[in-house]
Amino acid sequence: MGPDLIEYLRLLQQLKSYNNVPTELIYSLQSYTSIVYRSDVQNRFSEPMPWIGIYIALASLFCIIAIVADLLHGLRNRKLWFPCKYFTLNAASLSVIAIAMKLPVDLNNSMPGDVDQAAKLGSMGFMCTMMSNLLPALATLDSKELVTNIIALGVLVITIVVNVCIQIKTGVVSSIEVWYLFDDDYYSNSVSYYTMPIAIIYVAMLLMLLIMHACSALAILKSKQILEMKYQAAHETAMKDKELQQPGRLSVDKIKQLVSNYWIMASTGNPQFFTACSATSCASGVISAISTVLHVIVILLIVGSLGDFRSDYKWSALVILITQFIGSIVGTMAPLSRCFAALSFKLSIKWIWNNMNVFKVESYWTQTLYDLKESTMPFLSCSRKFKILLENTKVIVLSFCIGFQKTVVVTCKMIGLIPIFIVICIFICSCCWKWLKSMFNAFGIVLIKEPEQHETNKILSHYVLQLQEDAELAERTLKRISYSFERIIKKAEKQQPYNLMKLVEGYRGFRRAEKFDSHHVLSLLLEESPSCWSLPLVTLTTMAISLPNIKKDRVDCLLSGVSEGMVYVTIVEDSLNATDDHVIIQKAAQTLWLEVEIYQKWLGNKLRKPVPLANTAGQILLWLRDTAKNMVTRVESRDTKGQNDSSKFWSISASSMYRITEMILHSNHAHVDKVSPEELFEQLSSMIADIFVACLTNLPQVIAMKCHSSEIEKREASVYAAAQLLGETMQILNTIQDSELPSLNPDDLVFIVDKLGA
Template identity: 50%
Template sequence: MGHHYDLEDDYEEALSPLRQCNNISSNLIDDLLLVLYKLHRQKRFSEPMPTIGMYIALASLCCLLAMVADIIHGMKYRKSWYPCKYFTLNAVSLTVIAVAVKLPMDLTNPMPGDIDQQTKLGSVAFMCIMMTFLLPSLATMNRKDLVTNIIALGLLVITLVVNICIQINTGLVSYSEDMRIKEDNMGGHKIKSMAIYSYANRITAITYVAMLLMLMMIYICSALMILKSKQDLESKYQAAHERALLVQQQAGQLTVENLKQRVINYGIMAGTGSPQLMTVCSATSSASAVICVSIYWLHYTKTVNYLGNESKHIAYDSDYKWSILVIYYIQYIGITLGAAVMLSRFLTPLTNMSSTEGIWKLIKFYEVESCWTHTLSDWKHNRLYSSSSPNFKIVFYKLQILGLTLLTLSQKAIVITCKAIRIIPVLISMFFLCYYACLFLLLELFGIQMPRQSEPTRNIHQYVLQLQDDMELPDEALYFIIKSVERSIQNAEKQQPSKLMKLLVNFRDFEGVKKFDSLLVQPSPGLDYPNCWSLPVVTLATIAVSLHKIQPNTLKNFLNEVTEGLVYVKLVEESLNNKDELVSVQKAAERLWLEVEVYNKWLGNYLQDPDFRVKTAIQIVEWFNEKATNMVTEVGSIGICACSMRRITETILLSYHTNIDELSQEELFTELSSMIADILAACLTNLPQVIVTKCHESAIEKREESVYAAATLLGKTSEIINTLKDRVPESLINNPGELPFIDKWRDHLTAPAP
């Protein structure tokens, strides 16, 4: 309050000369004092606005960087249609987008400067560009997420549209009246040009509103199509998968070469059956791309007109001050990049047409395929509302039929409109094709041979998935898919697990699988946990790490080797050992190894205890056995790890009971390393099956990612697979279903020879 009175005194002092004038009423001076005070308060309230502007710029930058990440990802995998991987429609992205488009949401802040107006309208254009960019990400969602995100986006778009309409009515999307008064003394020509510019801003805002509403209808229309089309793609994928299984059965053993061909086959199935590619090739996506490019052209034209205007008005004069420039340039870059991506996307549909019939079908835009209306048709024949009253049931069902019929007609109208718009990119694409064909013929006439890409063999085409039989993917597109998968394998081949390979040097024909847990050791009363691959490895490595006479560098290298081996063991267990009784054992092993590797402890006991300095190798084993025996009754992971340690230590004591005093720590370390290498080698014989499993991902949205993960795994482990391919015992080869389980291995290896 003190500040208020000081301010009032300052204004009173400034206006005191006016009070001395007899011809000025005191009421007018009081009103002027009140106006000055309100203006001062308004100025204070607007002080944080540049900071808010930078917050808007930061949100816009996040959207821009996500778009750039998707562009880089598309270039890396030779996907000119740029799938949405990092910038997708979800709760986080919608929140960031809502912040990025705050300027058009502001109903009260005047934006009198040229750049202010450009930035406000540019934010709406940026919103349209982002909506178009995000459209393929709808195909990555399940039904529930699709409905939720469409509703959330719809609320944001409707709010934005309503706010823009209000500002069109109030004049906030044009120069304000105070600007007109300020420029009044500069001549009528200036006022006229400002009026024209103001009118152009209103027309631009109305155009953007229409584009936003059209894009929202395209989103809803695409979502209804995606639900049905993904089912069709899934059925085609399952048929191709059956063919792939039949070919694999005929091929026999899973060698590295066989696995490479299998990964390529599934790469083609995942690439051509990508739900995002399906969405990009749809009529709605092509229409949204045309809308996007049109928006860019409109925004670019206004920007050029502004920059070329010699008699510029105030660049920025809003409360956001200098931050408006940062917002403008970031969003302008985003609009430009988005338009470039859309230009590439709307040329993509022609790459899916290698026949005259395919082009003719696009030109026949009045035909609407069943996938666009199938979901609405299903809803029409299902009762969406139940009531206890028979009369109400009839009324609601008739209303349901009427409403869904109108929606179906609207859906068809939107699809036909989009297909009509789609003719534009088709004509442009055909022009470029004719241009390149003429160029090719001209070069041929002069004897210049163009490099030709090798065509995929015809048996590859049986793995191509396509929604429409008359739109076949050309060989060039298949070539890029194959090369992308092959490149992933080749790049991974340069990243062989060298540390694990050093450990596998100690491999001795799986003897350690038979020796690590003797059948002579009796289970603890009432406790009998199944073995997984990782727990024996971790338990044996724990004993090895506690041997204090081993050189520290040797132990450090040993830890790194085991850690790298456990990475691949985990892949085998997650893919092939995912039974409930084994999952708890695997989690216990993972927690125990974290404790050993990071904290150098085993179930809370320090492995570098000073007491170990005076213990022999067997005394250390006995110490572990005693501790484990006391903890086997514990519940959870402690009991699981204790049971494993008790059995393994008793096995070691039984194995060396005759020369127990002569066993050195170096000899015990060598023996433990060999057993670990044997267990890891036996586990890693399952890598071919893991790769096959990764190729066939059940979720359609994750198939491409899973295939590339399989390609990377194949490249990294090709040397290991080649080393172990002929070492599996014959009894296990005849029982491939038992290969993923260590207890089955031990049973086969300890069974008497027939």
């Protein structure tokens, strides 16, 4: 029993002890025992509710952090339309949002306090803000994901709307609460008068945002097809250059221009860019701003009664209110910025005049519905009358949907007139400023000297992708996109692999040592693993760091250079050598390199003077050769079918070591004991540099391959990776181009390492 019930029973016993208390009164009071018991049980069940409120606040905080991350990402990359990178629409985000919306869907817990009512209303405002932020994220989904996530979002929003309507009906969200009938402070409560109308407004905005998401999804499906067709046409134009068809002759300037062209195509052809510039996105920004204003009004109404929380959530209701209020304020920034940024991207007199015609609905908004309307239904064995009924029903339903879609688009454009008028004022001020600047320039006073980039912008404009044929991208927007590309290159140049450059700078035209025939060494190595650079690099590095009497700083410098270079070798191999045989060798090389770099071991054997009696370079080579040979023999003696991945890895690594050491010993004949460790270390380092140069010669082709992606959702990220790779390796590529390469055909340069032994 709870303390309330115990106290109530004690009072009843005390009343029974009095003779002057009527028996009927005592029996009447005893009938309330069950009510007190249920109340006591309910109080015990509601004890965890404050911690559930903290759980709700934490879920809201996760959403806010993701929204802020998108804001910072957009500001950092100068993308004022703020693409959705972290706060996206998927199963995880919908689950977190559902937790954050616990208050609006809570039908049973009464919310009599001012803070309780404000928190419930604030949750709906926060939901409006989150939906406005999620709108561009629809463009990141493929067709199947788009349908499933829109349905999931619709179920969540409709659940919130239905539950809030029920609460309005039952009085949980209402202007009159039964608890206030016994409260002397009822008439001092100001928020209760506005709870119901504000809740109804929020319900209407949630439904409008859900409709906008559904309409945007239909437009995205068609717009991706249009953008894909235009991208393929621009891709063919970009690849017409004859030099691009000969990867071995690609200069750094040519590959930079190619990446710049693809950056323009990926940026303007980004589905998120289209969605952020659409009428629905602009309208959602306005709705988000209105919901935030309502949220601020609610906070102002209860600012004098922040301690009035009477629900089971207790003090946690205030935590939820403050957290979601901050989320609404911060979350409104991105939708509003998208709204004004979208207008500035295409800002011109012609564009403004066209958009003032709000009754014009572009074809991509309704084309998907028209295609469904004209398509045939897959009938099974059914009667002719039933087929006619289904077909007529389909036509009627889709005709209604087309009309409804047009109505939504027109409504969104009418809502979008609000920021358009603001932008017109800014545009007029900008024109006045340009006119004043030209007047001053006419008198010889130069206020701001702008660089001449008209020719460059004219070339880049050929790669701008637009949904509408008559649409034109503002010149300032094209400059901004070009500037963002230059920023990526300059930022990547600060991350260049300096240790690798030191290693490669010692290379001069594939020069070879006189004592060791490196041509034969590399030829023997590549007989079984053509076009694989990582394994010989790891093997040669293993030999170099195992030599005695080599200064530690030289070994560390070599390890650092190879470590930096292996990153780019892996990129090249993954791009050019994707066969199963190459993949097995590459995995073996990666596993072996981890052991060599971190633990200074080779297949479990310690390097750096591995055996006590091996004090010369020749003895080290002999020990490595014999150890590798024993490993190969031991692995081959086992059943080949029973070999696991570890056995294959040992076999590949040991075979590579045996072939290289055997060839070096054979090339040196009987003078191996006379070779100093320093001399052998120099020769091995030279061979390592040669292989790096051979591999990195393919980087221009790899960068060109990364520019083109078949998936429209990943296209911008792919071009970004190509630009990042170009910036990091630009100095190395210039060094390689300035070197004297062997006289090979351009096609042979792609796999130049195969020709080293020719």
